[in-house]
Amino acid sequence: MSVELYDTFSRSVQTLSPWSGDKLRFYCCGPTVYGPAHIGNFRTFLIQDTLCRVLKVDGTCVQHVRNITDLDDKTIFQSQAEGKNLSEFTTYWSEKFHSDCAALNMLAPSAEPSAVAHIPQMINLVEKLIEKKHAYATDDGSVYFRVSSYKDYGRLSRLNQRELKTQSSNSAGQVNDADEYDRESVTDFALWKSRKPEDGDNYWPSPWGEGRPGWHLECSAMVHSSFDGETIDLHGGGIDLCFPHHENEIAQSECAHGKEFCKHWFHTAHLMVEGEKMSKSLGNLYTLDDLCAKGFSPMAIRYTLISSSYRQQLNFTFDGLHASQSALSKLERFAQSLLDKTGEASKDFNATYVTAETIKDFGLLAKAWDALRQNLNTAASLGAIFGVIGSNPAASLDAEGARSMLRAFGSLLYALGLELYKTEDKIIDAPADIIALANARWAAKQSKDFNKSDALREELIEKGWVVNDEKDGFNLEYRS
RNA sequence: GGCGCGGUCGCCAAGUGGUAAGGCCGAGGACUGCAAAUCCUCUAUCGUCGGUUCGAUUCCGACCCGCGCCUCCA
Structure with missing residues (x-):
């Protein structure tokens, strides 16, 4: 058994397995906690969660680390706008994120490091980069990464250095004008930002003076500390993070530590809403609460967000949400037909899942399991399940046969993270x-x-x- | 301009070199006092034009259309 997944770096489907040891090291760029996460964020997190589940059923041990971005331009500016201190503000939104995750039946990651808690590690990383001439400090006490010092820069996104535009905006989309002239090159990006009045109380001491870390730095530092400096197997995030965020992570980490950063890159395509780009100005930016208030269940939302190819844009519609609700009911009826045959009463498939190795043979549902293993083809998997349902297998099964089908079905539900009978x-x-x-x-x-x-x-x-x-x-x- | 993704039944969406999974909706039937729910049955030749091939939706080329990233964004 093995799980295969498309890798952005090689632009091909590769088998996932720990490159050393027996656990798969998997890091995901987590949420920026400055407000409620929207369904676009959740599409990515849900796909990552589904992959973790598939790996678990496959019998692979996963060390899943997903950070909390609680120290960047957006959290700082928004907390100030609301007159709250940063920690109080980000704690509130982190908790909201966690309750949304629970409602969507997401497994908790192995660890959720926070950026603010890793400032010493980030400073240490910058020192190493300066030492190795990959970074330089400017007169105002900021530090920049010297992109020209890293010849592989741009390999992940396949952008040539000469094609790179400036990296002159901050993570809140505002232009960094003050430092425009301090950098050696417009492509260089900030590792450390010197203290500015608008940062308020949010500054920390460093060898270059008071300030705060640049956004890209946190992931490099947290990957390093979470995985004991080892090369990780898999790194996930939304497709928009491919450049520049992931490119910058690679540059920082490989230059500082002199070893390969990550083996396999896992990017998730974005979400459209009713055919349009999701954005606040179009008023189509939905949160979990928004949809629940309209009467949709979290499970229908999960189903909708995971039921199509993660590499393709998903057009999120209310029609689709209704379709998901109906499809979920159909799965429940099927489960009930098997339950009736076996005489079992437990409907908690998530608690009773078993690994593929234990099941050995998924029987009629083998196609559904293979589809998940082969590049997380959730759509084909669900299609295969419904194909089996259509043949009404319960009618011809004895109790033992129904029991083994139920076990296979239960494990598929676990892998997909679908909890039945929630409504x-x-x-x-x-x-x-x-x-x-x-x-x-x-x-x-x-x-x-x-x-x-x-x-x-x-x-x-x-x-x-x-x-x-x-x-x-x-x-x-x-x-x- | 560079890097990507896509155009398959009304909607959503898999897929393979040999004549197209599945979900939703819809239609017909069964059931029902009538409904609802449920169950059964039914609905496509795959953007355009060429090429390769015994045979292409699936491979190659060109073209048209939609979308994303290249500046913050999952």
Whole structure:
């Protein structure tokens, strides 16, 4: 068994395996905690989470590190705008990020280092770079990376140095005008920024004077300390980070430590919303809370965000969200049909997943598992699952057969991170007046007063509740 | 201009050198007092034009169209 994944560096699909030892070292550029993460952020994190899950089911031990960016232009400026100190501000948004992750059924990473906690390591890194002539300090106490000193610069994104434009903006998109003339070259980027009045209290002492680290530096420092200086196997992030962020990480790390930084690069394509680029100005920048408020479940959101190729742009639509909800229900019915055969009651597949090695044979679901292993083809995997569902296998299985199919299916659900039966509560939680109406309707129906029962049903529909009759009763379903 | 991604059924979306998975929606049927829910059945020749081939949606070339990155961004 093995897992394969497209690698940006070689532009080809490569097998993932630890280059040394028995655990796969996997680093992801995490969220900048200056507000709620949006679904575009979550697409990337969710795809990364799904990969971790697939690796786990495959039996690979993963050391997954995802940082928290809590020290950059955006967190500093936004915290000041809100009159809060940086730590109070970023703690709040980190916690919000964590609760969103939990709602989306994401596994917690092995570690989540924070940038502010790594300032000494960053300073140490800059000292090494200066020592090796890959960096230089300017008169105002800033330090820049000398891009011309690293001949491989641009290899990941395949940009030639001569094609590089300036790196003259900060991470909040504002132009750094003051230092324009201090740099040797417009392509050089900041490792350390000298203290500016607008930074407020957010400055730290360094050999070059008070200031703060440049944005790209934190990932190099945290990778180094999180993985004991070892070359890592896999590095993930949104496609936009390929240049310049990842290019800069490579340059900083390889020049400082003199060894290969990372073996395999994993980039996720961006999200469009209803055919347009997602942006605040278009008003289509959704957070998890926004969508939940519209009545969509976190699971439907997860399903939507992971159900297509991670290398292709995903056009996020409300139609798609509805489709996901329906598809999820179909998976639940299938699970129920297997459960009925086995007589088992546990619906918590996430707690009972088993590794591929234990399963040995995914049986009819083998195609679905192979699709996940082969470059995380979630769309093909789901397609294969539904293909099996369509053949109604439960009908011809005995209890033992159903049990083994359930085990394979459960592991696929675990790998995809899909938790079934999460929306059941909605059915039970109908308010008292709705339940009273529904009971009255049922009574009318029992006494064959169909005019009255139909009228009551209409009334319920107007209030957003659909009645589904069963043999000996009914259930209520909320439709937003 | 450079680096990438894509154009497959109404929508979303896999895929392979030998005549196209799947999801949603829709239609018909079963069930139902009627519905709803559920179940069953049904719907494409793959952007355009050339080439290679016994045979291409799948390989090559050209072209058209959409999108991303190249400045902060997952």
